[in-house]
Amino acid sequence: GAGVSQSPRYKVAKRGQDVALRCDPISGHVSLFWYQQALGQGPEFLTYFQNEAQLDKSGLPSDRFFAERPEGSVSTLKIQRTQQEDSAVYLCASSSHRSDTQYFGPGTRLTVL
Amino acid sequence: TQLLEQSPQFLSIQEGENLTVYCNSSSVFSSLQWYRQEPGEGPVLLVTVVTGGEVKKLKRLTFQFGDARKDSSLHITAAQPGDTGLYLCAALSRAGGTSYGKLTFGQGTILTVHP
Numbered sequence: 605g606a607g608v609s610q611s612p613r614y615k616v617a618k619r620g621q622d623v624a625l626r627c628d629p630i631s632g633h634v635s636l637f638w639y640q641q642a643l644g645q646g647p648e649f650l651t652y653f654q655n656e657a658q659l660d661k662s663g664l665p666s667d668r669f670f671a672e673r674p675e676g677s678v679s680t681l682k683i684q685r686t687q688q689e690d691s692a693v694y695l696c697a698s699s700s701h702r703s704d705t706q707y708f709g710p711g712t713r714l715t716v717l
Numbered sequence: 718t719q720l721l722e723q724s725p726q727f728l729s730i731q732e733g734e735n736l737t738v739y740c741n742s743s744s745v746f747s748s749l750q751w752y753r754q755e756p757g758e759g760p761v762l763l764v765t766v767v768t769g770g771e772v773k774k775l776k777r778l779t780f781q782f783g784d785a786r787k788d789s790s791l792h793i794t795a796a797q798p799g800d801t802g803l804y805l806c807a808a809l810s811r812a813g814g815t816s817y818g819k820l821t822f823g824q825g826t827i828l829t830v831h832p
Contacts, residue, residue, distance in 0.1 A: 646805050646822030695759050704818050708759025
């Protein structure tokens with residue numbers, strides 16, 4: 605497909621478990637963003653990659669959140685020792701360099717019990 | 718951090734009615750975007766407005782950017798059930814010297830159009 609894909613689409617974790625969420629951006633897109641969207645709210649910025657470099661991680665809520673994009677393509681958002689407040693939809697978006705148009709994936713809905 | 722206030726938070730109308738959604742801030746925006754998000758999907762960009770006073774039309778949707786670039790509105794004419802969804806405004810900001818635009822979203826307006 606030509607769009608941004610994310611997996612898994614749904615993830616249920618027990619409190620304290622580690623989770624890994626994957627994002628496949630549009631091929632050739634330099635920029636990659638992660639957002640967190642709580643129920644009934646707008647998305648909130650988490651972190652930004654330009655190719656493999658993580659240039660902005662100001663939105664990561666705690667040191668339990670870690671993101672990587674080692675080869676400048678696929679990205680993984682990892683949450684360690686999940687808490688109930690981590691329950692949300694995690695959205696990934698990509699864009700071409702210097703473009704203001706971000707293309708969003710369908711998101712991963714994380715539920716922490 | 719720019720704070721965007723959207724109103725109303727919920728809107729439930731009948732097919733054929735008109736509606737307006739508002740997005741306000743105390744800060745000046747360099748540019749503002751409107752998105753539509755359907756359940757189980759990511760937001761999809763509808764429009765970007767850049768110039769104060771700018772009006773853009775997309776079929777039955779009219780977007781306006783305030784003269785002072787602190788507010789924006791989305792007007793839908795003759796709403797249809799297919800317009801149902803979450804409408805989000807987002808301010809695009811660039812930290813000094815960066816090449817990327819960071820989006821700050823409003824809390825959204827949930828629109829339901831009944832047949």
